[in-house]
Amino acid sequence: MQLDLRSQARERRAAHEAAPVAVSVEGAYKTFRIPHQQFHTFKERALHPFRSRTYDAFHAMNDISIHVPRGEFFGIVGRNGSGKSTLLKCIAGIYQLDRGTIGVEGRLSPFIELGVGFNPDLAAEDNVIINAVMMGLSRSEARRRFEDIVAFAELEEFVDLKLKNYSSGMAVRLGFAVATQVDADVLLVDEVLAVGDASFQQKCFEVFQRLKDEGKTILFVTHDMGLVERFCDRAMLLERGQMLSIGEPHEIGLLYNQVNFGELVHGAPAGEAASGQRPVEIRTCRAEVGGEHVSDLPHGESLEVVYEVLFGERIEDPVFGVSLRNDMGQTVFASTTQWSHPETGVFEPGETITVRVQLDAWFASGRYRMTPSVARRGSGADTLDLREDMASFILHSTRSSGGMIDPPHRFDIERARVSAG
Amino acid sequence: MTLESRAVTGGVVVGDFRRFLGLTWTLAVTDWKLRFYGSVLGYVWQLARPFAFFGVIYVVFTQIVDLGDQIKNYGVYILFALVLFNFFAEVTNGCVRSLVARENLLRKISFPRLAIPMSVTLTGLFNLGGTLLAVFIFAVGSGVYPDPGWLELVPLVVLLALFSSGVGMLLSVLFVRYRDIEPIWEVLTQILFYASPVLYVSTLVDECCQRPYTSNPLAAIMTEMRHAIVDSSAPDVVTALGGTVRLLIPLGIILGAFALGLWAFNREAPRIAEHL
Numbered sequence: 001m002q003l004d005l006r007s008q009a010r011e012r013r014a015a016h017e018a019a020p021v022a023v024s025v026e027g028a029y030k031t032f033r034i035p036h037q038q039f040h041t042f043k044e045r046a047l048h049p050f051r052s053r054t055y056d057a058f059h060a061m062n063d064i065s066i067h068v069p070r071g072e073f074f075g076i077v078g079r080n081g082s083g084k085s086t087l088l089k090c091i092a093g094i095y096q097l098d099r100g101t102i103g104v105e106g107r108l109s110p111f112i113e114l115g116v117g118f119n120p121d122l123a124a125e126d127n128v129i130i131n132a133v134m135m136g137l138s139r140s141e142a143r144r145r146f147e148d149i150v151a152f153a154e155l156e157e158f159v160d161l162k163l164k165n166y167s168s169g170m171a172v173r174l175g176f177a178v179a180t181q182v183d184a185d186v187l188l189v190d191e192v193l194a195v196g197d198a199s200f201q202q203k204c205f206e207v208f209q210r211l212k213d214e215g216k217t218i219l220f221v222t223h224d225m226g227l228v229e230r231f232c233d234r235a236m237l238l239e240r241g242q243m244l245s246i247g248e249p250h251e252i253g254l255l256y257n258q259v260n261f262g263e264l265v266h267g268a269p270a271g272e273a274a275s276g277q278r279p280v281e282i283r284t285c286r287a288e289v290g291g292e293h294v295s296d297l298p299h300g301e302s303l304e305v306v307y308e309v310l311f312g313e314r315i316e317d318p319v320f321g322v323s324l325r326n327d328m329g330q331t332v333f334a335s336t337t338q339w340s341h342p343e344t345g346v347f348e349p350g351e352t353i354t355v356r357v358q359l360d361a362w363f364a365s366g367r368y369r370m371t372p373s374v375a376r377r378g379s380g381a382d383t384l385d386l387r388e389d390m391a392s393f394i395l396h397s398t399r400s401s402g403g404m405i406d407p408p409h410r411f412d413i414e415r416a417r418v419s420a421g
Numbered sequence: 422m423t424l425e426s427r428a429v430t431g432g433v434v435v436g437d438f439r440r441f442l443g444l445t446w447t448l449a450v451t452d453w454k455l456r457f458y459g460s461v462l463g464y465v466w467q468l469a470r471p472f473a474f475f476g477v478i479y480v481v482f483t484q485i486v487d488l489g490d491q492i493k494n495y496g497v498y499i500l501f502a503l504v505l506f507n508f509f510a511e512v513t514n515g516c517v518r519s520l521v522a523r524e525n526l527l528r529k530i531s532f533p534r535l536a537i538p539m540s541v542t543l544t545g546l547f548n549l550g551g552t553l554l555a556v557f558i559f560a561v562g563s564g565v566y567p568d569p570g571w572l573e574l575v576p577l578v579v580l581l582a583l584f585s586s587g588v589g590m591l592l593s594v595l596f597v598r599y600r601d602i603e604p605i606w607e608v609l610t611q612i613l614f615y616a617s618p619v620l621y622v623s624t625l626v627d628e629c630c631q632r633p634y635t636s637n638p639l640a641a642i643m644t645e646m647r648h649a650i651v652d653s654s655a656p657d658v659v660t661a662l663g664g665t666v667r668l669l670i671p672l673g674i675i676l677g678a679f680a681l682g683l684w685a686f687n688r689e690a691p692r693i694a695e696h697l
Binding site for chain 1: 437439440443444446447448451454455525526527528529530531532598599600601602605691692694695
C-alpha cells in the first residue's frame, strides 16, 4: 500500500515535470538594510549631514531558485525569519528583488493574507467589495458574487452587521470566502489556516482539494508539517535565507524537525553545545503497562505512553502531545493537551518532568512508533521539541480484522418478526 | 501565454488601468462613506466648517476692515475661494499620511500604489462637489446668478485637482522618509493661505507685484474664478498676468507639480512596502 502511494506520487511528479512552469524564481537575492541610526526627519538630516549611514544587512533570501510546474501544490517551510514570507511577497510583487528574476505564468493572486482592507466600521457588503477589488475583481463582478461569498461564509444573517461586531472567526470566514472567488491560476497562501475553528478549517481543506483538482498552482507557506504532507506535492525548506532542501513533503518534514531542534544548522554536528541550549529536551520515551516498561502488549491493554522532558528555560503552559504511527506511516492516534489542559503550569529551567498519556490500545496488531512533542502555548504549531518515531512497541492481537483500529464493539442481529396474522 | 515580467507591477499604472480606476473609486467611496456613516447630519457637518469660518471672516472683513463696499459680491467671493482652498488643503494634507495609514494594504497585497493618493484626491472632489452645491445656493441668494461663465469652474477645478494631487503624491512619498513633513506642510499651507487671494482679492495687491503674485497657481485660479463667477468686471487671469504667454507660468507650475509628483511617486512605489 505504501509502495502504491509512493509510485503514485512519483507519477504525479513526473506529470508535473512535463507540465509547463507556472512560477520560476531564478537566483533571487533580497537584503534588508537595518540602519544603525534611523534618520526619520529633515531636521536630523540637516543637523547631522555627515553622520555616517552605516547599516546591518539582513539577507532574507540568498540565491533562491525554484521552478513550480503548473498544477503543483508547493510547500514552503522554514522557521521564523527564514525568508518564507519574503519570498512570497517578492513573488506577489509587494517587495522587489535585489537580484534575480521571477516569472509567473497566468493570473497571479496578489494577496498573501485574508481580509486585506477590511474596515471594522463597514458592513459585510462594503468590506467584500473593497477586499475583492483589492484582489483584482471589478466592482460589478464583486457585487454579483456577493451572495455566493456570504453563503460560503455562512454569514447570511449577519450581512447588515458592521464588521467590528463580528467575531474574529466570522471575519476570517468572510475573508476566505472572498479569496475563493478570485480567479487566479497561481495562488500564494501564507499561514491562512492558523486561525479558525475545526469546521472552518475542514472547509478550507475542501477548497484546497478542489483547487488542487482544478489544476491550480499553489504556493503554500506553513509551519504545520501535517498540512505539508497532506496537500503538497513537493516542498522546500528554507533556513536563514538559504534553500536547504527541496523534495518530497515527508522528507522535508523530517528535515524541518531536525533543523528546528538544532541538529542540523548549517551542517554543524549535533553536539553538546547545541543540545545544551535547547529550551526543552525530550529525554526518553517508552510504552508502559501497569507501570512497567514494555516493548510489546496485547490488544486492548491499558497503555501509557511515557516521556521525560527536561526544561532548559522557563516555559509557561506548554502544550504536550503524542502521536502514534503504524508501519504504513499512517497516524492512528494523535492528541495534545491544547484543549484538555490549556494550563499545564509553569516549568523552570533544570526541571525534569514526566508526561503520561493513558489510552486503551484498541489498534490492529503491528508495530507502533511514538512521536512525543512539546510546543509553546498556543495552537501547538510553535514546536519546542519533537522526536519523530522516538520509540516503538508491538501490539499483538489474536485476530486480524484488516481494519486500522479494532475498538470494542458489538453485533446485534435482529430477525424481523413475521406476524402470523 | 508567455512569461510575464514582474518588474513593472506594484508601482506603475500601466497594464491594469481598469483595476487602478476601480481601486481608486472604491477607496474614495469607502472613505467618503466612513466619514458620514451613522450620522444623518454628516453632510451638514461637512458644510459647517467652511460656512462657520466664512461667517467669521465675513464679519471681520466687512464690519471691521470695511472691505465689503469696495469689492463687489465680496461674501460670495470669499466663500468660493475658501471652498477651493479647503479642497487644496484637504487633499495635500490628506495625502501626507495616506501611504503610512494604508500600511496594512501595502504590505499584504500588490496593487497599483498610485490608487492611494488618487483616492484621497477623489474623496476631496466628492466633498468639494457637496460643498459647492450649498455655495451655489448661497450665491443665488446673494444675487449672483449663474451664467455661461460659471462653466469655467470645471477646468479650474480640474487644474486645481491636478495641482493638489501632484503636490500630494510628492508629499506622500516624502513622508515615508521624513516624518516631519507633516508639521512642515501644515505651516506651508498656512503661508499659502495668506499668500493667495482667499480672504482678499488679487486686485488689492500692489500694482507692481501683480504679475509675480498671480504666477502662484492658486492665485491665478482664484483670480480667474472671480472674473468668471463673482464679478465679470474684475480682471481675468490674463489681464492680471499681463499677457497670454505669461499664463504659461502658473500652468507650467501646475503641470510641473503633477509631473514631479508622479515621477517621484513612481520612483518610490516599487519599494514603498519595504520602507514603511
